[in-house]
Amino acid sequence: xxxxxxxxxxxxxxxxxxxxxxxxxxxxxxxxxxxxxxxxxxxxxxxxxxxxxxxxxxxxxxxxxxxxxxxxxxxxxxxxxxxxxxxxxxxxxxxxxxxxxxxxxxxxxxxxxxxxxxxxxxxxxxxxxxxxxxxxxxxxxxxxxxxxxxxxxxxxxxxxxxxxxxxxxxxxxxxxxxxxxxxxxxxxxxxxxxxxxxxxxxxxxxxxxxxxxxxxxxxxxxxxxxxxxxxxxxxxxxxxxxxxxxxxxxxxxxxxxxxxxxxxxxxxxxxxxxxxxxxxxxxxxxxxxxxxxxxxxxxxxxxxxxxxxxxxxxxxxxxxxxxxxxxxxxxxxxxxxxxxxxx
Amino acid sequence: xxxxxxxxxxxxxxxxxxxxxxxxxxxxxxxxxxxxxxxxxxxxxxxxxxxxxxxxxxxxxxxxxxxxxxxxxxxxxxxxxxxxxxxxxxxxxxxxxxxxxxxxxxxxxxxxxxxxxxxxxxxxxxxxxxxxxxxxxxxxxxxxxxxxxxxxxxxxxxxxxxxxxxxxxxxxxxxxxxxxxxxxxxxxxxxxxxxxxxxxxxxxxxxxxxxxxxxxxxxxxxxxxxxxxxxxxxxxxxxxxxxxxxxxxxxxxxxxxxxxxxxxxxxxxxxxxxxxxxxxxxxxxxxxxxxxxxxxxxxxxxxxxxxxxxxxxxxxxxxxxxxxxxxxxxxxxxxxxxxxxxx
Numbered sequence: 001x002x003x004x005x006x007x008x009x010x011x012x013x014x015x016x017x018x019x020x021x022x023x024x025x026x027x028x029x030x031x032x033x034x035x036x037x038x039x040x041x042x043x044x045x046x047x048x049x050x051x052x053x054x055x056x057x058x059x060x061x062x063x064x065x066x067x068x069x070x071x072x073x074x075x076x077x078x079x080x081x082x083x084x085x086x087x088x089x090x091x092x093x094x095x096x097x098x099x100x101x102x103x104x105x106x107x108x109x110x111x112x113x114x115x116x117x118x119x120x121x122x123x124x125x126x127x128x129x130x131x132x133x134x135x136x137x138x139x140x141x142x143x144x145x146x147x148x149x150x151x152x153x154x155x156x157x158x159x160x161x162x163x164x165x166x167x168x169x170x171x172x173x174x175x176x177x178x179x180x181x182x183x184x185x186x187x188x189x190x191x192x193x194x195x196x197x198x199x200x201x202x203x204x205x206x207x208x209x210x211x212x213x214x215x216x217x218x219x220x221x222x223x224x225x226x227x228x229x230x231x232x233x234x235x236x237x238x239x240x241x242x243x244x245x246x247x248x249x250x251x252x253x254x255x256x257x258x259x260x261x262x263x264x265x266x267x268x269x270x271x272x273x274x275x276x277x278x279x280x281x282x283x284x285x286x287x288x289x290x291x292x293x294x295x296x297x298x299x300x301x302x303x304x305x306x307x308x309x310x311x312x313x314x315x316x317x318x319x320x321x322x323x324x325x326x327x328x329x330x331x332x333x334x335x336x337x338x339x340x341x342x343x
Numbered sequence: 344x345x346x347x348x349x350x351x352x353x354x355x356x357x358x359x360x361x362x363x364x365x366x367x368x369x370x371x372x373x374x375x376x377x378x379x380x381x382x383x384x385x386x387x388x389x390x391x392x393x394x395x396x397x398x399x400x401x402x403x404x405x406x407x408x409x410x411x412x413x414x415x416x417x418x419x420x421x422x423x424x425x426x427x428x429x430x431x432x433x434x435x436x437x438x439x440x441x442x443x444x445x446x447x448x449x450x451x452x453x454x455x456x457x458x459x460x461x462x463x464x465x466x467x468x469x470x471x472x473x474x475x476x477x478x479x480x481x482x483x484x485x486x487x488x489x490x491x492x493x494x495x496x497x498x499x500x501x502x503x504x505x506x507x508x509x510x511x512x513x514x515x516x517x518x519x520x521x522x523x524x525x526x527x528x529x530x531x532x533x534x535x536x537x538x539x540x541x542x543x544x545x546x547x548x549x550x551x552x553x554x555x556x557x558x559x560x561x562x563x564x565x566x567x568x569x570x571x572x573x574x575x576x577x578x579x580x581x582x583x584x585x586x587x588x589x590x591x592x593x594x595x596x597x598x599x600x601x602x603x604x605x606x607x608x609x610x611x612x613x614x615x616x617x618x619x620x621x622x623x624x625x626x627x628x629x630x631x632x633x634x635x636x637x638x639x640x641x642x643x644x645x646x647x648x649x650x651x652x653x654x655x656x657x658x659x660x661x662x663x664x665x666x667x668x669x670x671x672x673x674x675x676x677x678x679x680x681x682x683x684x685x686x
Contacts, residue, residue, distance in 0.1 A: 032391060036592070037499045038429040038576060039395035041492070048375060049392050052382035053438040053472060053487055059479040060442075086381040095396040097440075097485045099403075129396060135483070136402040142440045142474075142485035144396055149384070156380050233381060249379070 006106040008134075016106065017132055020113045024127055028092050030148065031126045040128035042093060042146065050147040050154060052083035058138040066182040069108055071210045073115025076141045079236065081123050082214035082289045084147035086234040088155035090219070091123060096130035097142035104139060112141075123216060153228075155293070160231040160250035164294040166313040167229075167303060169218045171262040172239055173278055176285025177270045178202070178209035204266045212289045218308060219291075225302045229293035240283040240334045242292045243322050250294075253320035256313030259327050283324070283334070349449040351477075359449065360475055363456050367470055371435050373491065374469045383471035385436060385489065393490040393497060395426035401481040409525040412451055414553045416458025419484045422579065424466050425557035425632045427490035429577040431498035433562075434466060439473035440485035447482060455484075466559060496571075498636070503574040503593035507637040509656040510572075510646060512561045514605040515582055516621055519628025520613045521545070521552035547609045555632045561651060562634075568645045572636035583626040583677045585635045586665050593637075596663035599656030602670050626667070626677070 008016055021035045033041035042049070056062060056076050064072075077094060084091040096116060100109070120127055125145070185197040199206055214234070222229065231250055233242045239261065247254055263278045271278040282288075294315055295303065303309055316323075322334045351359055364378045376384035385392070399405060399419050407415075420437060427434040439459060443452070463470055468488070528540040542549055557577070565572065574593055576585045582604065590597055606621045614621040637658055638646065646652055659666075665677045 033497065033499060037501075038426040039393045039432070039488075039490070041430065041497050042392040042394060043494065044387075044392065046389065049385040049387065049489075050382045051385060051436075051438060051472065051487070051489065053440045053474050053485070055440040055442050055474045055476055055483075055485060057442045057476060057478045057483075060477055083381040087384070089382070093394075095394060095487060097396045097398040099398050099400045099483055129394065131396050131398045131485075133398055133400060134403055135400045135481075137480055138478075140398075140400075140442055140478070140483050140485075142396070142398060142483075144394070144438060144487040145382075146392075146394065147382070151386065154376065154384050156376060158380075 004105070004107050008102065008104065008106055008109070011106060013132060016109065019106070020109065026126050027124055028126050030092055031128055034126060034128045040093070040095070042128070044148045047148040048151050048154065050084055050087045050089040050149055051144065052080055053142065053144045054080050054083070056141040058140065063186070065186050067210065069111040070115035070118070073112040074119045075210070075212060076143050077116055077119035078123070078212055078214050079289060080143045080145035081125065082234040082236070084145050085214050085216055085219050086232050086291060087147065087149065088153060088219060088229065088232060089147035089149035091125045091145050091147040093126045093128045093146040094120065095128060095144045098130065098132045099135040099140040101135050101137050101139070123214070155229050155232040156249070157231050157233050157246050158249035160246050160252050160294040160315050161296070162252065162315055162317060163297060164230050164315040165297055165300065165303065165311050166254055166256055166294055166315065167309050167311050168235070168239070168262065168292045169215045169290045169308055170288070171264045171267065172235065172288050172290060173271065173281030173285045174205045174208035174264050174267040175212065175287035176281045177267050177274070178205035178207070180274050181206060181270065182209065202266065202270060204264055205270055209287060212287065214289055215291045221306060221308070227295055227299045227302060229295050232291060232293035235288040235290045235292050236286055238284040238286040239292065243334060246292065246294065247322050251318050253316040253318050253322060254313055255316055255320070255323045255325055257325050260310060260312040262310040347448070347450050351445065351447065351449055351452065354449060356475060359452065362449070363452065364470070369469050370467055371469050373435055374471055377469060377471045383436070383438070385471070387491045389494070390491040391494050391497065393427055393430045393432040393492055394487065395423055396485065396487045397423050397426070399484045401483065406529070408529050410553065412454040413458035413461070416455040417462045418553070418555060419486050420459055420462035421466070421555055421557050422632060423486045423488035424468065425577040425579070427488050428557050428559055428562050429575050429634060430490065430492065431496060431562060431572065431575060432490040432492035434468045434488050434490040436469045436471045436489040437463065438471060438487045441473070441475045442478040442483040444478050444480050444482070466557070498572050498575040499592070500574050500576050500589050501592040503589050503595050503637040503658050504639070505595065505658055505660060506640055507573050507658040508640055508643060508646065508654050509597055509599055509637055509658065510652050510654050511578070511582070511605065511633055511635045512558045512651055513631070513633045514607045514610065515578065515631050515633060516614065516624030516628045517548045517551035517607050517610040518555065518630035519624045520610050520617070521548035521550070523617050524549060524613065525552065545609065545613060547607055548613055552630060555630065557632055558634045564649060564651070570638055570642045570645060572638050575634060575636035578631040578633045578635050579629055581627040581629040582635065586677060589635065589637065590665050594661050596659040596661050596665060597656055598659055598663070598666045598668055600668050603653060603655040605653040
């Protein structure tokens with residue numbers, strides 16, 4: 001919660017930047033020069049640089065009616081780090097661009113940055129630059145994440161091979177269900193502000209939409225177990241969309257089994273309350289920030305030891321397409337629009 | 344001009360990205376992996392990476408009433424490249440983030456990208472990634488520029504030394520005057536749409552606001568002449584603000600002479616038409632994207648041979664502050680708000 005409302009104009013752009021960056025720490029030797037100049041300087045000492053940019057727009061990607069600014073700052077960072085991990089790389093620096101209307105106070109931006117710094121600390125990255133400017137309306141956050149990887153060790157979307165195992169970390173669909181809950185509470189509250197939300201039974205799914213975590217642990221586990229995925233992508237738009245990306249880029253097809261798709265019990269229960277098939281949430285929901293990857297079958301013995309990784313299918317020839325085998329044994333082709341035939 | 348109005352929704356996000364990037368060329372060996380994955384991969388082969396982010400927001404940084412989209416795309420790139428040059432580095436890659444409302448057609452975004460690609464070609468940089476998303480309103484462009492520099496050869500704002508010469512490239516104040524002209528024509532047009540603008544005598548100043556060029560040539564000239572500036576910054580907020588940045592960061596003061604500040608004849612004439620002192624345009628106008636830098640006095644003989652560089656003053660002790668000596672010999676302290684006492 002904001003403790004006051006100080007107009008940003010009282011600080012000015014440079015005053016605001018000073019305030020936001022006064023406690024900024026540098027964690028990496030690779031950060032040669034950080035905030036405060038025309039640009040930052042990074043030396044990855046012979047490692048390759050990985051770079052990714054994402055924008056979050058108020059009214060499209062987030063709703064401040066139910067998104068605390070601290071969570072928003074945190075999430076804005078981690079969704080970018082997720083892209084870096086999905087390259088099998090380690091994030092090291094970020095830059096933050098912020099365009100905001102004058103409805104945002106200094107205290108509000110402080111909160112947003114609290115979340116940004118919390119994510120930087122948790123995932124050991126340096127905030128090295130950015131841009132802070134005004135906008136006629138709303139809040140837009142643009143984050144660029146930089147990472148490093150040993151030369152040639154990055155993993156793309158295009159290396160999946162015939163008969164590879166298709167694996168996914170954690171569980172899917174929870175963020176989508178969490179979002180439905182928050183939207184429902186917003187409607188109820190706007191109709192009757194005296195009703196307090198009761199979301200005690202939905203802590204997991206709401207946590208997944210408000211405070212996702214990128215799967216740094218999976219990248220570490222794979223490295224420790226000397227498993228190099230043949231392809232990898234993070235699940236931001238839903239399993240269906242990501243399977244299609246890997247298949248298209250790799251020039252292959254795949255089969256995934258509905259009963260192998262990992263879905264949390266709370267996700268299942270809540271999805272059914274909303275009359276949505278849990279599988280649909282996993283396939284089309286998105287915002288899970290899990291890792292979807294393919295590995296050679298020789299890694300099977302190691303993979304089954306991880307409780308955080310599910311083997312959900314295998315890679316086929318391209319002409320087979322991207323197929324879901326349902327619990328009842330039917331085969332459905334998954335399309336770019338996702339798979340909605342279930343419900 | 345747009346040749347039609349195709350709704351972006353007809354292409355979808357991935358279709359739009361495919362369309363925009365189908366002719367994208369890779370110019371640098373350092374671009375190991377470009378658009379089409381979770382992130383791009385860059386290998387600067389032992390050189391250091393320089394990185395800078397800028398946002399351009401409709402209604403704040405640009406007005407589409409008088410800014411052709413192609414020019415906007417070009418400018419969005421070059422203002423970022425300017426930051427990289429200001430580090431004494433060479434830009435090599437950019438990522439482009441775009442948030443836009445559905446009022447923008449596919450053809451409009453094509454035009455914007457034409458300008459982005461034109462700038463990439465002219466300045467030999469690769470477009471390696473980005474994000475394209477919708478916004479409830481307006482257009483926001485976020486560009487991150489990446490560059491490279493030999494280890495330790497970057498130039499910051501903080502190295503100015505006592506008695507160094509203060510130099511600036513090109514001329515100042517023109518972009519500000521150009522903006523006043525465009526704003527005036529917009530007012531006239533909105534009052535009487537039948538009046539055609541006559542801007543034939545203002546080609547230079549209007550060109551400076553609509554299509555600025557970063558000073559790659561100055562960086563090359565300095566290198567060829569073996570001059571390494573002690574500090575450098577690009578002039579985006581006005582000479583006054585940039586002098587204060589260098590002085591504050593370097594812990595020095597400086598004196599600049601009003602009669603040495605380079606101002607184009609057209610800028611002077613137009614400024615006087617608007618009843619603004621040309622010097623005020625140079626000090627407070629901004630958007631010139633010239634380079635302001637300090638060099639040791641030993642470089643004087645070489646510097647005077649460049650027609651593109653003006654020596655405008657010298658570095659003093661910190662307690663002297665940042666001072667303008669006017670044509671009439673008076674000394675004025677420049678402040679963060681700029682110097683407006685003249686008019």
